[in-house]
Amino acid sequence: MSIRPVLETRKAQATMEGAGVHLHRAFGFHDPTELDPFLLFDDFRNDNPAAYEQGFPWHPHRGIETITYVLAGEVEHGDSLGNQGRLGAGDVQWMTAGSGILHQEMPKGNANGQMHGFQLWANLPSALKMTAPRYQDVSAPDIPVVVDDDGTAVRVIVGAFWGKHGPVDGIAADPQYLDISVPPGVKKTFPVDTYRRSFAYVFAGAGAFADASAPEGVLLEKEVAGQEVHIRDLSGNRTLIRFGTGDEVTVQAGPEGIRFLLISGAPIAEPVAWHGPIVMNTKAELRTAMADLRNGTFIKPAH
Template sequence: MSIRPILEQRPASPTMEGAGVKLHRAFGFHDPSELDPFLLFDDFRNERPEDFEAGFPWHPHRGIETITYVLEGTVAHGDSLGNVGTLGAGDVQWMTAGSGILHQEMPKGNAKGQMHGFQLWGNLPASQKMTAPRYQDVQAKDIPEVIDDDGTRVRVIVGDFWGKRGPVDGIAADPQYLDVSVPPGVKKTFRIDTYRRAFAYVFAGQGAFVDAAPPQGILLEKEVAGEELHIRDMSGDRTLIRFGTGDEITVQAGPEGVRFLLISGAPIEEPVAWHGPIVMNTREELNQAFRDLRNGTFIKPQH
């Protein structure tokens, strides 16, 4: 077994999207090879309705998949295919935009006015860029949760983990998407397929991730449960941890425990031409997508 090295640990950056939704972006719109097959990750979390209720009005997507995971509040959605629905707390929607879709996402707070969710963008390979759009809406009750003897809890949204399989399937990047909660003071190791790119996103509590190859000057050596570990400083709320190659990661939970998303996927390793909500392989394909938007042929007939 080999612990994955930590390539980078950084806070998510405040930004604004849609019609004025305040959120934090962990990555996106920079180097698309960094976490290939994933392009963008947003944490939309607010206590004030005026910071999110204008939502994400009608906008196009082509060539990608969007994964929306709601923790608090609701997100109402509608699209150009006539689909409508509402995601509630714990629900997931995996949308394959494929050849093109127009949709809107309108968040609403819970009884206290709070809204919290995540959106991840996954790239599509060239062979699937123009596939028919589709949705997978999954209710919270249908997402399996496994609990280990030490109290560690994992919601398995996509992929196989600890004998359970997530309900979302048929995704191009063959990803694993886990919502992990580790109790206070517990050290826990998680297996990840060696050939996947992987990242963790801490959104509650604190945890220190073990680094396989500690560079000078930025690591601490601490004794935990009788072992000498090279660990990063504690990662807290809204922290991205990007891992290198290996087949497992280890986290030491802080005094309040730690909750994070652990996401991995098989890299596509193809050229990326990206502008706004449209991601293709070449500049000409990108230009064609915008010509289609202008001349009304963006939405392709479904057979």
Template structure:
């Protein structure tokens, strides 16, 4: 077994999206090769309803898949396929935009006005860019959870892990998407397929991802009253951790434990032409997509 080194640490950046939703973006719109097959990752965590209730009104997508994971509050959604519903705490929605879909997502806070969730964009290979759109809602109760003897807890959202398989399937990037909680003081190793691109996103507690070349690890301290701690080797919450090659990662949980997403997928390694919500392989395909939007032919007839 070989330990994946930590190659990069970065903080998710405050961003405005939709009709004025305040969120934090861990990556996206900069370098599409950075975490191929993943294009974008947003953390929409907020406790001020005025900062998220405007939501994400009707907008198009083509050429990608999105995975939305709600931790707190709800998200009401609808799309051009006629689907509509509400995602609650712990629920997941996977949407394949394929040839084109129009949809809206309207976050609502919980009883205390808090909202928290994540959205990940996964690329589609050229052979599936124009596939028929489809989507799947998965309730929290249907997501398997594994608890190890040391108290480590893993929710298996996509892929297989520790003998459990997540309910979301059919995603072209064939990702593994895990929500991991490691108890205080526990050191834990997690396997990752050698040929997958991988990243972790820390959103609660503190810990140290052990680096083969730096045994002390990289400490990630929890957010305290919204302020990031400026201490040597530490960074605040909402931290993206990228890894090099290898087949496992090891984390040492801090005094309050650590909770993070561990996401990996098989690189597509194709050209990316990207503008806003549409991701194709060439500029010509992008031009066709936006012409379809102007001409009212964006939504393709079912085959």
């Protein structure tokens, strides 16, 4: 077994999308090879409805898949195929845009005005860029949760983990998408397929992710008086951790515990031509997509 080294730790950057939704972007729109097959990851979280209620009005997608995971509040969605629905706390939606779809996503706060969710974009290989669009909506009760003896809890959203299988399937990137909570002071190791690109995103608590180059014991120290736990190099709220190769990830939870997403997927390793919500392989394909939008042929008939 080999621990994946930490290649980079960085904070998500505040930005604005849609019709004025304030969010934090962990990665996206710069180097699509960095976390291939993943293109973009946004954390939209706010207690002020004015910062999100205008939402993401009608916009196109082609050539990608998106996964939306809601933690608080709701997201109402509709699309050009006539689909409508509402994602509540704990629900997940995976949308395969494929050949093209127009949709909108409108966040709604809970009783306290809180809205929190994540959106991840996954690339499609060239052979599936023009596949028929589809949705997978998954309710929170259908997502398995595995709890270990030390209190570590894992929601298995996509992929297989600790004997459980996530309910979302048939995704081109064949990802593993886990929501992990580790109790205070607990050190935990999680297997990750060697041939996948992998990252963690911390959104509650804090902890230290082991680096293969760090000597044992560098992560955890104890005060002699009172045995109080101290953690070095904590990664806290809204932090992205990008890993190198290996077959396991180790984290040492801080005094308040840690909750993070652990996401991995098989690289596609194809050329990327990217313009906003449309991701193809060549500039010519991008020009075709733009022409389709202009002349009303973006949405392809079902076969």
